[in-house]
Amino acid sequence: xxxxxxEPYDLAVLGAGPAGIAGAVAASEAGLSVALLxxxxxxxxxxxxxPAPTLRARRPHALHHDWPAFARLRGRLEASxxxxxxxxxxxxxxxxxxxAWTVHALTGADGDGEHPVRxxxxxxxxxxxxxxxxxxxxxxxxxxxxxxxxxxxMLKSGLVLPGRRIVVAGxxxxxxxxxxxxxxxxxxxxxxxxxxxxxxxxxxxRALATNPHKLLEAAAHGSVLLRxxxxxxxxxxxxxxHGTDRVEAVTVTRLDRHWRPVPGTGRRxxxxxxxxxxxxxxxxxxxxxxxxxxxxxxDGTTALALDGLQRTSVPGLWAAGETGGVGGWLLARVEGxxxxxxxxxxxxxxxxxxxxxxxxxxxxxxxxxxxxxxxxAHAPGPGWxxxxxxxxxxxxxxxxxxxxxxxxxxxxxARDARTVKLLTRAGMGWCQGRMCGAAVACLAAAGxxxxxxxxxxxxxxxxxxxxxGVLAAQPEAAQPEAAQPEAVQPEAAEPEATRPExxxxxxxxxxxx
Amino acid sequence: MxxxxxxxxxxxxxxxxxxxxxxxxxxxxxxxxxxxxxxxAGILAWRTTRAGGPRAAFCGIGQxxxxxxxxxxxxxxxxxxxxxxxGDAVTTQEGHGHGPLGV
Numbered sequence: 001x002x003x004x005x006x007e008p009y010d011l012a013v014l015g016a017g018p019a020g021i022a023g024a025v026a027a028s029e030a031g032l033s034v035a036l037l038x039x040x041x042x043x044x045x046x047x048x049x050x051p052a053p054t055l056r057a058r059r060p061h062a063l064h065h066d067w068p069a070f071a072r073l074r075g076r077l078e079a080s081x082x083x084x085x086x087x088x089x090x091x092x093x094x095x096x097x098x099x100a101w102t103v104h105a106l107t108g109a110d111g112d113g114e115h116p117v118r119x120x121x122x123x124x125x126x127x128x129x130x131x132x133x134x135x136x137x138x139x140x141x142x143x144x145x146x147x148x149x150x151x152x153x154m155l156k157s158g159l160v161l162p163g164r165r166i167v168v169a170g171x172x173x174x175x176x177x178x179x180x181x182x183x184x185x186x187x188x189x190x191x192x193x194x195x196x197x198x199x200x201x202x203x204x205x206r207a208l209a210t211n212p213h214k215l216l217e218a219a220a221h222g223s224v225l226l227r228x229x230x231x232x233x234x235x236x237x238x239x240x241x242h243g244t245d246r247v248e249a250v251t252v253t254r255l256d257r258h259w260r261p262v263p264g265t266g267r268r269x270x271x272x273x274x275x276x277x278x279x280x281x282x283x284x285x286x287x288x289x290x291x292x293x294x295x296x297x298x299d300g301t302t303a304l305a306l307d308g309l310q311r312t313s314v315p316g317l318w319a320a321g322e323t324g325g326v327g328g329w330l331l332a333r334v335e336g337x338x339x340x341x342x343x344x345x346x347x348x349x350x351x352x353x354x355x356x357x358x359x360x361x362x363x364x365x366x367x368x369x370x371x372x373x374x375x376x377a378h379a380p381g382p383g384w385x386x387x388x389x390x391x392x393x394x395x396x397x398x399x400x401x402x403x404x405x406x407x408x409x410x411x412x413x414a415r416d417a418r419t420v421k422l423l424t425r426a427g428m429g430w431c432q433g434r435m436c437g438a439a440v441a442c443l444a445a446a447g448x449x450x451x452x453x454x455x456x457x458x459x460x461x462x463x464x465x466x467x468x469g470v471l472a473a474q475p476e477a478a479q480p481e482a483a484q485p486e487a488v489q490p491e492a493a494e495p496e497a498t499r500p501e502x503x504x505x506x507x508x509x510x511x512x513x
Numbered sequence: 514m515x516x517x518x519x520x521x522x523x524x525x526x527x528x529x530x531x532x533x534x535x536x537x538x539x540x541x542x543x544x545x546x547x548x549x550x551x552x553x554a555g556i557l558a559w560r561t562t563r564a565g566g567p568r569a570a571f572c573g574i575g576q577x578x579x580x581x582x583x584x585x586x587x588x589x590x591x592x593x594x595x596x597x598x599x600g601d602a603v604t605t606q607e608g609h610g611h612g613p614l615g616v
Contacts, residue, residue, distance in 0.1 A: 039575065039594075046574060051522060051524060051544060052543070052544025052545075052596075053544065054526065054527045054542075054543035054544035055519075055522075055524050055526045055527075055542060055543070055544040055545070056524055056525045056526055056527065057522035057523055057524045058522075058523035058524070058525065059521070059522050059523035060522060062521050062522055062523065063521065063522055109594050109595050109596055110575065110590060110591040110594040110595050112590070131572070131574070131576055132572065141566060141568065142567075143557040143558040143567050143568065143569055144557050145571070146570065146571055146573065147571055147572045147573060147577075149572070149573070149574070150570065150571060150572045150573025150574060150593075151573065152573075153573040153574050154548065154549055154552060154570065154573045154593070155518055157546070157549070158544075158545045158546055158548070158549025158550075158552070158553070159517075159518040159519045159522055159524055159542075159545075159549070160518060160545070160549045160552040160553045161518060161552070162552055162557065163557075184521055185517065185518040185521045186516040186517050186518065186520070186521070245558070245567060246557055246558070246567075273557075396568075396571070396577065396579060397578065397579075399562055399563065399564050399566070429578075430577075430578030430581070431576060431577050431578050431579075434572075434576050434577065435571075435572070435576075435577050
């Protein structure tokens with residue numbers, strides 16, 4: 001729809017993965033003006049990461065299940081009126097008035113601050129996806145030890161592998177996908193090491209029976225693994241990575257049902273890389289910073305609490321996909337469309353198409369049931385901390401060891417991740433606790449009577465590092481009118497002073513810690 | 514059966530170009546990130562921590578900041594996000610990575 005440059009968008013969608021694209025398509029097809037922002041240059045999010053056009057991949061579908069369905073969704077986005085704003089790293093969202101939001105972003109491949117941008121919109125759809133959960137173990141900072149999703153991402157976008165002989169370990173359905181794509185791309189995968197079993201799924205026969213697509217997907221991964229003679233080892237974990245300059249071998253140890261390593265069961269597997277991850281965590285920083293209510297998922301993550309029309313607890317903010325609980329791309333697509341239709345109905349003051357909404361809600365509820373069953377089957381057991389030694393680094397950025405964290409808990413009385421952070425600096429570095437947050441929360445909970453304090457929902461005022469000059473150039477918060485016309489469009493020229501000279505080291509970024 | 518990722522994806526990239534890593538020549542493909550180009554050359558570490566440990570790309574999606582490198586003299590660039598360009602000079606980033614005050 002026609003929209004003059006001085007008007008706000010009807011809807012800003014944050015995240016151009018399946019949920020965000022589906023939401024942008026549905027909303028713009030319903031007549032809304034839509035801005036779709038993503039940190040990447042490409043659409044697809046993490047799941048549908050794909051090679052840059054100049055790599056000229058003739059078979060992108062070989063890297064993805066469901067590529068044709070994604071290509072169709074992307075085609076609808078390209079045919080829509082939605083503005084796709086690439087390489088926009090959103091660092092915060094602010095409320096200007098009852099129905100006006102400002103989305104603040106840094107542009108550039110790594111958000112290096114060349115052009116701070118403010119986008120105004122009447123409603124915001126948060127489709128920021130998920131990131132990987134990591135549990136530390138001795139040796140996990142060695143070069144060659146990479147995130148499972150990270151190995152997958154580098155393969156899908158850059159067509160590279162971290163080694164030739166890659167052990168895949170951790171927990172969750174992502175591991176099978178990662179192992180099968182690494183093997184298909186030429187890596188030797190000596191083992192897939194899963195801390196849980198797959199029998200947990202059998203406790204949810206109804207969720208399995210009504211989601212045949214998921215079974216087919218698992219069967220497809222299974223057959224690839226079988227063809228490449230990849231050994232699945234369940235109820236086991238990599239409890240140590242060995243090497244000096246890079247990983248040379250890992251120790252795989254049996255676990256009991258609480259994920260406690262069973263003494264005397266360790267054995268060494270030679271490898272030159274390890275891809276490791278323990279499930280996915282909804283990425284909710286922007287939403288929790290705005291006060292959106294959250295819920296606990298069966299595997300202990302914090303997801304946004306959403307109503308039947310994908311509304312968060314904050315009026316004007318919707319969410320779709322993994323932000324509301326990890327559930328895969330098909331669920332994300334359904335929720336995105338539902339949210340797009342709901343936003344359009346609300347802004348236009350007319351009911352959403354009832355039949356379509358009812359159908360989408362049915363599909364969403366069915367897939368959510370499966371996601372919950374899967375999350376329960378792979379929930380980390382409390383015994384994993386048994387494989388930490390006192391000198392295992394927990395916080396990679398600040399190089400804080402498990403011994404230091406335990407001292408803060410047992411010696412100094414810390415009972416939550418925030419107190420541990422204040423005492424030890426764990427979670428205070430560049431990544432702001434994204435890598436160590438889950439682990440630190442577990443170790444802090446060990447000091448409580450129940451041992452099960454849920455990790456606090458992450459509340460950070462800034463979602464990505466921001467040069468101080470960008471903050472200094474912000475208009476006063478008390479002046480909503482300051483949303484001048486030129487603030488609507490991506491601003492080509494902020495004052496020169498906002499450009500970081502040289503590196504924005506810890507001095508040069510606003511550190512919310 | 515594919516033996517390389519490029520074969521699997523049926524990639525016929527545009528002509529490769531050269532970058533350097535600590536003075537050594539590395540071949541990159543157009544469209545690869547700096548981290549992908551370095552992995553492609555078998556290089557898995559391009560940063561040392563304050564305590565001296567070697568590090569590089571871990572999360573692969575711009576969140577862990579372990580892949581920070583000095584690129585063309587500018588420290589703290591996330592190599593997994595920054596696209597490789599012909600002639601880029603990547604150098605190992607040592608220690609805290611403080612540059613001049615960045616404002």
